[in-house]
Amino acid sequence: MPVAVRLEHVSFAYGPGAPALRDVDLTVERGEFLAIAGPNGGGKTTLLRLILGLEQPTAGRIEVSPRRRGYLPQRAQTPIDAPLTVRELVSAGRVPRSRLLGPARGSDRRAVRDAIDRVGLGDRADRRLATLSGGQQQRAFIAKALAGEPELLALDEPTTGVDVEAQEAIAALLQRLGRELGMTILYVSHEFGAVEDFVERIVLIRERVVFDGSPSDLPGVWHDPSHAHAAP
Amino acid sequence: MLHLEFMRLAFGAGIVVGLLAPAVGFFLVQRRLSLIGDGIGHVAFAGVALGYLLDLPLVLTALVVSVGGALSIEGLRARRRAAGDQALALVFYTGIAGGVVLVSAAGALNVNLFQFLFGSLLTVTRTDLAVIAGLGAGALVLIAVLYRPLVAVVVDEEGARVSNLPVVPLNALTAALAAVTIALSMRVVGILLIAALMVLPVIAAARVAWSLRSTILISMAIGLASVLAGITTAYYANLPPGGTTVLVAAAAVLLAELRSAPAHLLHRLAR
Numbered sequence: 001m002p003v004a005v006r007l008e009h010v011s012f013a014y015g016p017g018a019p020a021l022r023d024v025d026l027t028v029e030r031g032e033f034l035a036i037a038g039p040n041g042g043g044k045t046t047l048l049r050l051i052l053g054l055e056q057p058t059a060g061r062i063e064v065s066p067r068r069r070g071y072l073p074q075r076a077q078t079p080i081d082a083p084l085t086v087r088e089l090v091s092a093g094r095v096p097r098s099r100l101l102g103p104a105r106g107s108d109r110r111a112v113r114d115a116i117d118r119v120g121l122g123d124r125a126d127r128r129l130a131t132l133s134g135g136q137q138q139r140a141f142i143a144k145a146l147a148g149e150p151e152l153l154a155l156d157e158p159t160t161g162v163d164v165e166a167q168e169a170i171a172a173l174l175q176r177l178g179r180e181l182g183m184t185i186l187y188v189s190h191e192f193g194a195v196e197d198f199v200e201r202i203v204l205i206r207e208r209v210v211f212d213g214s215p216s217d218l219p220g221v222w223h224d225p226s227h228a229h230a231a232p
Numbered sequence: 233m234l235h236l237e238f239m240r241l242a243f244g245a246g247i248v249v250g251l252l253a254p255a256v257g258f259f260l261v262q263r264r265l266s267l268i269g270d271g272i273g274h275v276a277f278a279g280v281a282l283g284y285l286l287d288l289p290l291v292l293t294a295l296v297v298s299v300g301g302a303l304s305i306e307g308l309r310a311r312r313r314a315a316g317d318q319a320l321a322l323v324f325y326t327g328i329a330g331g332v333v334l335v336s337a338a339g340a341l342n343v344n345l346f347q348f349l350f351g352s353l354l355t356v357t358r359t360d361l362a363v364i365a366g367l368g369a370g371a372l373v374l375i376a377v378l379y380r381p382l383v384a385v386v387v388d389e390e391g392a393r394v395s396n397l398p399v400v401p402l403n404a405l406t407a408a409l410a411a412v413t414i415a416l417s418m419r420v421v422g423i424l425l426i427a428a429l430m431v432l433p434v435i436a437a438a439r440v441a442w443s444l445r446s447t448i449l450i451s452m453a454i455g456l457a458s459v460l461a462g463i464t465t466a467y468y469a470n471l472p473p474g475g476t477t478v479l480v481a482a483a484a485v486l487l488a489e490l491r492s493a494p495a496h497l498l499h500r501l502a503r
Contacts, residue, residue: 052394071394078387080262082438082447088383095384096395101377128442144388148395 001029003065004152004184005051010060012046019058020046022207030066030151033178033185035215037192038205044188045074047205048154051186066152066184068097070145072138074156078129086132086140087125090115093144115147116140118177135166139173146177153178154186159194167194174198233467241356242420242463242473248368249417249429250459254437254451255375256409257430261438262386268305268407269427271320272414275301275327276423279415280348281334290348291363291415294423298411301327306407310400351422351474364416371409382406383444420459422474429455432481439488454484 005028013019021043028034038044049055051064052071070093078084090112091104098108116125119139121132129137138158145153155174159167171187175198178185187195192202196215204211211218233239260268279297283290301323308319335345347355356364375382385392385402393399410430417426437451462477469476 054390054394067396069394069396071391073388073390079264080386080444082258082262082434083441083443084387085443088444089387091380092384092387093391093395095380096392096397098380100381100398104380126443144391150395154394 001031003063004028004030004032005065005186006061006063007047007051008061010050010057010062012043012050012055012057012059014046019207021050021205024060024205024209026203026209026212028184028186030184031178031182032201033175033199034187035192035195035199035202036186036188036205037190037202038210040190042206044190044205045156048156048186048188052154064152066150068149068151070148070150070153072141072145072153072155072158074160083128083130085126085128086116086121086143087112089129089140090125090143090147093147096148111149112147115143118146119143119173133166135163135170138166138170142170142173142177146181149181150183152184152186154188156188157190158187159189164194168197171195171198233464238354238356239463239467241358241361243460244361245356245364245416245420246459246463246473246477247456248364249413249420249426250456251452252368252371252413253417253421253426253429254433254455255372255448256406256413258434258448258451259382259386259406260410261431261434263389263403263406266431267317267427268302268320269410269414269430271305271324271327272298272302272407272411273423273427274324274331276411276414276418277331277348278327278334279331280345280418280423281331281338285334285338291360291419294418295367295412295415297327298415299408302407302411303404306404310403346472347422348418349422349424349474350472351418351420351425351477352472356419360419364419367412368416371412374405375409378402378405420463420473421477422472425474425478428478429458429481432478432485433458436481436484436488439485439492454481458484 007024007026010021010024011019012021036044036047046055050057050062052069094108094112098104116122119142121136121139121143124132129140159170171194174185177183187199196202199215201213202215202218203209260266276294276298279294280290282297283293305319305323381397381402384397385399389399413430414423414426421429433451433454436454437447441447441450458481459477461480463473465476466473
């Protein structure tokens with residue numbers, strides 16, 4: 001499989017303090033669904049931001065081949081203080097794939113409708129985002145990212161504040177979308193119980209890569225007991 | 233009232249300003265930059281002072297200096313050289329200090345600066361109206377044409393950056409539009425109060441609207457109604473139009489708050 005993301009000896013520090021990441025090597029193949037987990041402050045979000053080009057490494061080399069990238073930031077929400085419908089949110093995600101000037105074309109409107117349907121919010125497309133549950137809002141943000149037809153989808157703590165059932169539903173949705181659309185998915189979370197049945201590979205980060213392999217190879221003590229399928 | 237030419241000119245300029253100010257202000261409010269209009273207003277004061285000193289058209293000098301100030305604020309923010317409020321404070325105070333020094337150097341401290349600070353019905357000339365209508369219409373068309381990318385940036389700036397939208401130029405354009413709005417509005421509302429006309433109608437509209445698009449359209453309607461009511465009141469009560477216009481816009485916020493309060497209460501009770 002062609003490589004989507006390659007990090008070689010990457011280190012990063014915010015200012016002159018201790019590095020957030022040290023000497024990280026990581027290769028992600030195209031179409032892979034990868035969970036990046038670890039403790040709070042362990043460097044997961046930093047790693048994701050480096051891959052997306054939002055930060056520059058202090059050492060090492062990063063190659064990211066997919067040009068179309070979708071991003072769900074931590075606690076995905078908009079800063080705006082005005083009513084925003086699901087359709088308007090998702091339409092904002094379509095803009096990078098459409099012409100910049102003038103109104104949206106019919107094909108863009110269809111792509112937006114398709115993205116909303118894919119996450120199961122077709123009957124709520126014209127509802128205000130603020131009136132939806134936390135899980136539904138996360139689905140709306142996933143639809144926003146999908147509307148841009150990303151080859152690489154990066155999600156930072158996409159299930160924060162969402163109940164366990166909704167977490168697993170979102171993980172299953174991502175697995176299905178990844179397969180249907182051939183996307184490479186990077187799923188960052190401080191706990192991975194919700195995704196370990198759905199991802200092919202888990203990378204644990206604590207400044208460095210401390211585990212990289214199949215969820216079934218995880219030591220038992222690292223499994224999350226809040227999910228029914230976790231190992232004993 | 234409309235048989236007087238100066239009132240027709242004031243209303244003409246007011247219509248453009250009433251529509252344009254909230255349309256630009258919508259993007260500032262959503263980016264939590266409600267006070268940028270105040271900062272640019274103070275820079276516009278330096279522009280007016282420069283016009284006095286160099287004996288140039290005041291709208292022109294205010295326009296050039298305001299756009300420069302707005303782009304400086306945006307540049308400092310974008311390069312993370314200063315937090316948003318620090319960048320604003322730097323340009324804000326430099327603008328007002330520069331204005332005072334320049335006005336003094338021009339020997340114009342005895343000029344009636346109040347007409348620029350709070351607006352005046354008597355100051356809009358035919359040339360001013362032509363400039364205001366031309367630039368104002370151009371700015372509104374630009375907002376309509378770039379509405380989708382501008383919204384994409386305010387909804388999720390980092391997401392827009394990751395997906396390679398031209399975020400920096402779009403933010404610079406928003407700041408420049410704010411500067412143009414302020415320079416065009418100083419005759420009608422005054423440079424100290426124009427920021428209110430960019431912000432208050434948007435706050436009121438957000439309380440009663442049902443989507444982003446309806447918010448911007450309702451805010452423009454409130455802005456227009458505020459200016460028309462403000463100018464009419466100013467004429468009959470012999471008051472500065474800036475003050476009356478902004479008070480009408482503030483009343484609109486209060487009314488919108490009262491209208492949305494029962495709905496919020498019902499929503500809370502239902503939960």
